[in-house]
Structures are given as C-alpha cells and as structure tokens.
Amino acid sequence: MIAETVKIINNAGLHTRPAATIVKLASRYKSEFFISKDGFRINGKSIIGVMTLAAENGSELHLTFDGPDEEKLAFDVIDFFKRGFDEL
C-alpha cells in the first residue's frame, strides 16, 4: 500500500472538473484508491464522493493506493495534484 499527503495548489481548489478528471484517471487502474480529509474517507473512483470534498486552495488530502498496479496509479494521481490540476 502507498500512502501520501498532497496539497491543493490551484486557485479554484478541487472543483467539479478536476474531481471528474481524478475519477476518470483512477478508473483506469485496478487498485483501490481512497481520499481522506478532516476525518472523511471517500472512494477516489466515485464522482459523487469526490464532489463532497470541499477542498480549497491550501488544504491537505491524505491519499492511499492499494492493489496490483498501485505504483502507476499513485504516480498518475499525485502528479495531477502536483500539476495543480493543470490550472497553474
């Protein structure tokens, strides 16, 4: 299992479009992917779940990846966060 804490660095935060992109990205892999914030834990492959995270600029999310292709999945998702959802 891989665990990593990421920070939201784009201005608009985790709004609907990046939420959708994360879900589409994660759905390509077999491994499980969860996001935790302030005690909530939601499945990163569920759009309605990701949409409930009101994650604004500066907030921190805890990600866990678990499964056969966890490394690739983790790399893709973490990279997307680091790129500020391509909104920098």
Add this chain to the structure above:
Amino acid sequence: MRGLKQIIESSDNIHTGIAAAPGIVIGKAYIYRKEILNINQDVIEDVENAIVLFRESLEKSKKELLKVFSVAKDQMGEKRAAIFEAQLMILDDPFLKSSIEERIRKEKRQPESIVHDEISKYQQMMKMAHESYMKERALDIDDIKNRIVKNLQKRRWESKISNDVIVVSDHITPADTILFTKFNVKGYITVYGGLTSHAAILARSLDLPAVLGVHKITEIIKTDDNVIIDGFHGLVYVNPTEKQIEFYTNKIKHLEEINASLAELHDKPAMTTDGHEIDLYANVDVSGEVHLVITNRAKGIGLYRTEQIIEELGEFPDEDQQTKIYSNLATRLYPQPLTIRAFDIGGDKVKFLDHEEANPFLGLRGVRLLLANPKLFREQIRAVLKASINKNILFMIPMISSIHEIIDSKNLIEECKKELTAEKIQFDKNIQIGIMVEVPSAAVMAQDFAELVDFVSIGTNDLIQYIMAVDRGNDVVAYLYQEFHPAIVRTINYIVHGSKRANCKVSICGEMAADTLAIPLLVGLDLDSFSISPAVLPTAKKIIRSFSYEKAKELANDCLQLNSQEKILKRIEQFFKENNIQRTRNIL
C-alpha cells in the same frame, strides 16, 4: 393618475422582494411545488427484481438527462449546462450504484428508500462545507435524486404547468428553468434566490419580469390567484384591487408607448440639441444580456463584471474558460469595444476568504485581493490579453486606492505580455488599461493616477458609500446615501477635471448614471461617456437629446455652488421644467 406611493400605502396585499428582472406583468399564478416525494419504506420479497428495477431507473434517468443536457446547451450555453454533465457522471458512478445495490440486498427495502437515503447522505456532507457553492451543489443534486426516485415510482418526471402563467416557487433548479421555457411562462416569483441565481439570470436573458426572495410567498399565493409583478420595484401584488390593476394596466400601456417612441431613436446619436455627443455604453453582468446591448444600440460594453462568471459557474473559471468567454463576447460586439473589469471580489461580492472580515468593505477586495493572489490575477490578465486579438478590449482595475496598486498591476500586465510574446501568442500590444475611481483617496489623487493609465471610470455606488461613510444596506442610515449630495457632485467634478488635465478619458458607471434626474448634471460636469444598464439606455438617450450642452453646463455650475442635496434637487427639477423634459422616473 395616482402615484406608486399612494398605491402602496393604501394596501396590504403587497409583498416585497429583490427586483431581479425588470418589467411588469399581470397574470394568473401557478404554484410550482417540488412534489414532496412519498418514499415507500416497505420491506420487499423479490430482491433481484428490485435490483433490475433500480438499474432500469438509472438508464431511464440517463436518457432524460441527456435530453435536458442538449436543450440546456442550446438555451444556456455550454458553461451553464456543465452542471447536467456532472449529474450524468453521477448516474454512472459505480460505487454509488454498488453501495445502493448492496443495501437493497441486505436491508430488503424498496429501492427508492435506499436511493433517497444514500444520496441524501452525500448532500448532508456537502451542506456541512462552509463555501456557499458547496451548498448550491447539494441543491443541484436534489434534481438527480428526485429523478431516480420518480423513475422508480414509474411517474413522469415533468410536472404539468399551464401555459402563460406566473410561476411561484420556493426555489428554482437548473432543470426547472429548462422546463419553464417550454410553457411560455410570463414571470417568476420565488422565496429563495438572489440577483445571480439561475432564476434571475434566466428571467433577464428571456426578458421576463421577476421578483425573488419574497418571504413565504408560496404560502400566501394559491394557483389561479391573480398576481401583478412589478419587476422594477421588486413588488408582488396578490389578488390586486381594481385600482391596482388599473394603475398597472396604465403603466404597461405607458411603457409600450415609451418603448415605441424610443425605438424611433434607435439610429440617432445621444447628442444634445447643440451637437455635444455622449457615448452611451452598457453595463453587463451575464453574457445573456448581450442581445440587449446590441438591440439598444449601445456603443459597446462599458463595464463587464467578471466576478459574475464565478457566481454563474459556482467556481473560479480557469484561464482557458475565461479566454473563451471574453473572446466570444468581444467577437459578438466587434468592432464595438468591451471593457472588462478585473474580478471585484470581496466586500459583499463573492466570498473568497474562509474567515469573516470585521469590515469587508474596508477589507481585502478588488485590486487588493488580486495583488495578494497573483496567480489568480495573472490568469485573468493572460485571458484578457489572449481575447484582445481584435483590438476591441479594454481592461479596468477596481478599487484602486494608491499609486502602488496601479504600478504593480501594470508590471504584472507587462510580465504577462512578455510571457505571451515568448509563447508566440498574439494579443493587442496597445491594450488600454484603466482604473475605477471609487475610493476617496483615488478621487483626491485623480490627476496623478490618471497620468498612469488610459482611462478612468467613476464607480458611483461605492464612491458615495465611502464618501458619505454610509452602508446603504443599513436601513437606519440609508437616508444618508445621497447621490445628489454636494460633496458627491463636487468630487465627480474634481475627478473629471483632474483626469482631463492628464489627457485621460472619463466615464461614469454605477446607478447614478442611470438615474434620469442625474443625466443633465453629469453631461454638464463634462463626462465623456456613461455606462448604464442596457434596459435604461434608450431613455437616457431620449433625455440627452432634449437639452443643450450650454444649459447643462450652467446647471452644473449652479449645482457646484449649492450646499445641500435639497437645493441641488430643486435646481435640477427646475431644469427639467424649463427644458420641458418628460421624466420617465415617475412612470417606472
């Protein structure tokens, strides 16, 4: 004819709300109630059949929503239709689906109760977030929940609405607005919702009168009650008296006459009788209002309030989104100019900070917030520059109070220009940069500031608040919000002179310029252009065409000598009488 004041004073059937879209309509009410869903909690026998029914309801919902999505794209544009795309993704959410199916198997209850329960859980989480857009998002998700439940109950989703009614509702969701356009709805009244809600935006872009935020109105009005909407004053009359109907029928007739006489002026310039021309521009909040700008023959858009995009989208638009919006608007207006005002966030507009400021109007707003968030500012500048390729865009910075803010903003603009040049992206290298003068310190420094920019626009709403030190939303002191206070008249005069000495064009935007009574005075104070709501533009033109610049100059000089609002108003009224100008303010 009786005055509006008498009509209001003598009645107890009048309810007030926010005047969200102008116009008057008399008609039959239709109470549009979100049906309170009767959720069947019964235990079921055939679990597998229940799962099949649940899956069918998802498919049916998807089909319906695809239809709504395509209608929405046509009527509201891609951006505002995006909410339906997210709803479609939710219908495909494998985890939502499997957790619902799991619960149906385990709890053996009617699928509709499980669907309702499961989605409500997510809505609860959204409502707990402090951002207002998250709460709106929870309301939007109501649509999807109710749609699935109704399909499980095999009921048709669409309510029956009679044609030609005034819709009265608690609140209006995006899907509702699409439904209403099919039934020739004549106006809207809601309990919740402000100027930037879906209902308000839709009403304005369809030219329908609307009064929103009317307390408990759905409990007061019944279907088929007679109703009058006065969208100019935010008034709703329930089962109006004969006198009220007569009053408003006359008003409607009068409005039609005015519109007809104004239409004759369409192709004539806003020129005084002695040939002094004033450029009339339009203020625009949402892109849906652009057709009004064009039909009312404005010289262009003098104020495009970009913060409204955030309200409309429910999130910050990124650089590409902004580029698209600005380019579309500039192309539709071409060759007429589009003045884009940078995000004026803070104050009472769009919450940005998590914490509450003790004095938001004296806090982080306008250019202060932009400079504190250079990434946000930079994205907007780059988008504005990219859209400026046809050279018909001007860029304006709000809330300037010191010279450093101008210098820092201009430096940032220069940096962005360099970046774009390096990226080989074309833009208008000589794009005009202007500032809003709406803070007393900027008024005092007008000439120095004007020397650094291409144009100055006086924002009267804030200027009056700051000069008079009065919160006009505060009923106790609202009487001090005086557009014709001598300090305001003299300050405007001072700003105009300072800017002109710096060879800078000066315009005025804000409600004062739309007050028919203020127009001759502002012409006499030598403003080059007015930017006003597109709906009042023809009226303003008519007034400007009915007096001479020479007389207006005299009026302004006299008013600059007077020491109270009462005296100034008296002098202005005398001007209207002497020049035999009909005051439409009395009619509206």
